[in-house]
Amino acid sequence: ADNATVAAKRTVPVGVDPTRASIARVYDAFLNGKDNYEVDREVLRQVQKAAPEAVDLATENRGFLIRACRFLAAQTGIDQYLDCGSGLPTAENVHQVVQRINPQAGVVYVDNDPVVLAHGRALLEENESTHLVSADIFAPREVLGHGEVRARIDFSRPLVFLQMGTLHHYNGPREQPARIMREYIDALPSGSYVAISHFFDPQNEYSPVARKMEEMFVHSMMGSGTFRTRAELEELFDGLEMVDPGLTLCADWWPDGPRIKPLNQVQRCIAGGIGRKP
Numbered sequence: 017a018d019n020a021t022v023a024a025k026r027t028v029p030v031g032v033d034p035t036r037a038s039i040a041r042v043y044d045a046f047l048n049g050k051d052n053y054e055v056d057r058e059v060l061r062q063v064q065k066a067a068p069e070a071v072d073l074a075t076e077n078r079g080f081l082i083r084a085c086r087f088l089a090a091q092t093g094i095d096q097y098l099d100c101g102s103g104l105p106t107a108e109n110v111h112q113v114v115q116r117i118n119p120q121a122g123v124v125y126v127d128n129d130p131v132v133l134a135h136g137r138a139l140l141e142e143n144e145s146t147h148l149v150s151a152d153i154f155a156p157r158e159v160l161g162h163g164e165v166r167a168r169i170d171f172s173r174p175l176v177f178l179q180m181g182t183l184h185h186y187n188g189p190r191e192q193p194a195r196i197m198r199e200y201i202d203a204l205p206s207g208s209y210v211a212i213s214h215f216f217d218p219q220n221e222y223s224p225v226a227r228k229m230e231e232m233f234v235h236s237m238m239g240s241g242t243f244r245t246r247a248e249l250e251e252l253f254d255g256l257e258m259v260d261p262g263l264t265l266c267a268d269w270w271p272d273g274p275r276i277k278p279l280n281q282v283q284r285c286i287a288g289g290i291g292r293k294p
């Protein structure tokens with residue numbers, strides 16, 4: 017191969033299509049990361065046309081993820097985490113947040129994006145207690161039956177199960193994410209905790225900004241992003257006892273400090289919560 021071909025092969029990992037946007041790379045672009053292509057940044061610009069503060073969807077989501085993991089590690093004593101849709105390595109990853117509090121905690125990341133799998137093998141599998149598995153998170157049986165998941169997670173003891181910023185990317189029947197969650201929750205041992213965050217329509221199908229962002233996401237090169245109502249999001253937690261303050265805006269889930277300026281319209285379009293399986 018000539019030098020140019022070698023260089024091209026080096027910059028684009030095997031299995032990656034730089035002409036199509038990917039969920040993980042678009043999210044990385046929203047978080048101002050480096051692991052994204054022009055086609056991913058174009059999705060960001062499209063959604064910014066619907067709402068200039070669009071990046072707040074990702075920053076509020078990630079802030080919730082970090083605070084939730086900190087809480088779970090510090091207060092539940094659980095030492096095993098199954099993180100569906102890990103995303104690209106970023107500033108503070110789940111294993112870093114929980115292992116800072118409990119160095120014994122183990123994390124199994126699951127993703128199916130080739131760039132996440134390539135970068136994640138290098139950066140997420142930082143120590144013996146962190147592992148990255150390639151599987152379809154919308155197929156619970158595939159995840160729960162995966163050899164590496166069974167080997168690393170002890171399903172006879174409580175675990176933390178994360179679906180952060182993932183279920184709104186399911187493209188199919190509107191009720192399916194609730195069914196997917198029911199299957200996961202059924203398989204969890206009693207005393208396990210489940211954390212979910214999701215695009216949110218704060219006005220029960222009447223939020224103009226949620227509808228505009230959804231249209232941009234769905235018609236973009238990425239092709240997914242469903243904003244659900246409070247009632248729809250509550251169904252995802254079916255069978256769980258909600259931890260205070262229940263399902264809420266990510267921005268309002270135990271924020272780090274008092275609020276001195278009002279939430280903008282985008283911060284009102286991402287919600288989450290934590291539930292405990294009785």
Ligand code: SAM
Pocket residue numbers: 039040043077078081100101102103104126127128129132151152153154179180181182185
């Ligand atoms: N959980 C992280 C967070 O909240 O910061 C990352 C969220 S990112 C928006 C969603 C991740 O889910 C991406 O890394 C994407 O590759 C992954 N993902 C989407 N659909 C998936 C599927 N069917 N199977 C496995 N991973 C998937």
